[in-house]
Amino acid sequence: MTNQLFTSKDIAKGYFESQFDTGKTFDLCVKDITIKNLPTLIVYVSGLVNGESLAEMLANTQWDQEEEIDDEPDYFHYHFNYHGKEDATSIDAFMLGVLSGNVGFVTESGYCYLAEFRNYPGRSPEEPDNEKVIRGSRDGFSENIITNTALIRRRIRSEKLRFEMHHVSTYGQTDVVLSYMSDLVNESHLKWLIERLEQIQHDGLTMSDKSLEEWLFKQKFHPLPFVRYTERPDIVAAHVLEGHIAIMVDTSPSVMLIPVTMFHLLQHAEEYRQAPLVGTMMRFLRFGAVILSFLLLPFWYLLVTHPDLLPDSLAFIGINEKGQIPIFLQILFADIGIEYLRIAAIHTPTPLSTAMGLIAGIIIGQIAIDVGLFSSEVVLYTAVTAIFTFAIPNYELSISVKVFRLALLAATALFGVTGFFIGIFIIFTYLCSLKPMKVPYLWPLVPFFPKAFARVIIRTPMSQDALRPFVVGAKQRKRV
DSSP, X not given: OOOBOSSOHHHHHHHHHHHHTTTTOTTEEEEEEEETTEXXXXXXXXXXXXXXXXXXXXXXXXXXXXXXXXXXXXXXXXHSOOTTEEEOOSHHHHHHHHHTXXXXXXXXXXXXXXXXXXXXXXXXXXXXXXXXXXSSOOOOOOSOXXXXXHHHHHHOOOTTEEEEEEEESSSSXXXXXXXXXXXXXXXXXXXXXXXXXXXXXXXXXXXXXXXXXXXXXXXXXXXXXXXXXXXXXXXXXXXXXXXXXXEEETTOSOEEEESOOTTGGGOOGGGGSSOHHHHHHHHHHHHHHHHXXXXXXXXXXXXXXXXXXXXXXXGGGSOSSOOSSOHHHHHHHHHHHHHHHHHHHHHSOHHHHHHHHHIIIIIIHHHHHHTTSSOHHHHHHHHHHHHHHHTOSOHHHHHHHHHHHHHHHHHHHHXXXXXXXXXXXXXXXXHHHOOGGGOOTTTTTTTTOHHHHHHHHSOOOGGGOOBOOGGGTOSOOBOO
């Protein structure tokens, strides 16, 4: 296939000027230059290229003597001897390359080339705020997909590591990279993922990775996350070596990991930065936080509204002073109030967030108790539940637990003891029914695999971690 996409340089120039409407697009540069004696058209987006490197490269190709041009492609290759150069095989590929940050060259006779001078704007790698560790690396992904792939490649120096590029959406043409180990990845999972990417018909992935998740899994109104988000390269590298597939979306600092179960969402890097026994203790505490975050408020409400269920030794659990507002509404208002506090903290500038938290959490909370809006026990148990919720390492899962908690609380308020247990049964059945990518969401609890479940709840020493998770379907379960 030839790279002579135009009959002449002037025709190419008119085409690009009409397509980009250069009179109204200031950042798109279409300029005439010469490569030695060869008149050439250069096309690039000024904000996406490394201007210094481009200027230095072009400075070495200026005219210096008369020289005949017998063969344009050979002449261009000889005088523009740049390692990051490739032939453009179609006009669409040339346009996409330019809009992706490459520099396009069109010779006098219409031969087209793309050169790698990309320099995407963005911040440098830094530790993500929501995945901090006491010990360990402090780098994290940024919005630059080239930087992100390099952070993974630095940790996995293997020729088996693949970074497969795809362009998704009609107008956005967003870069989506699939990262996996070619000798480990489950081919059926990879094939399913590529087919889903090809089926996406949309203007653009404006919300980057979250938009892609909804398109891939057709999530609709399911509250639970079907992927694991992380901004830490070490976590991605560990999962890729287990046989998972990492999905990176340009402009997003978060990487999606698939396939995952609910127990993958409860892991944290700190468990592997401590001794196995300490890591196991932290894992037990985290699992307990999920259960208590879900059950504590509805169960306490059940005991308060049915004091006959309480033995005399636990009578202090009830409410000493009943307010004018029903207990259910008190819990509902307090739980929603904490959610508003979280939202306000996100939207409040950092220097003011501490003061806002003190005002909302202490002053308003105490006044609400004094005026009889809330009982002190409601504030206590709601605050403790909020702490358990914040202990869940995955933000999306913590919000889902809150949704399930409110649903269970409503069922308990409507139907009492029966509603409490039926609500738990319905939610558990719903979790068991989820199988994103045909992977059971509660594996290895449902279906139950004793050995695999033991490895989920116990942080085993790295020297004994010899098998990759069965649910990933890796080609090689035994580690090298």
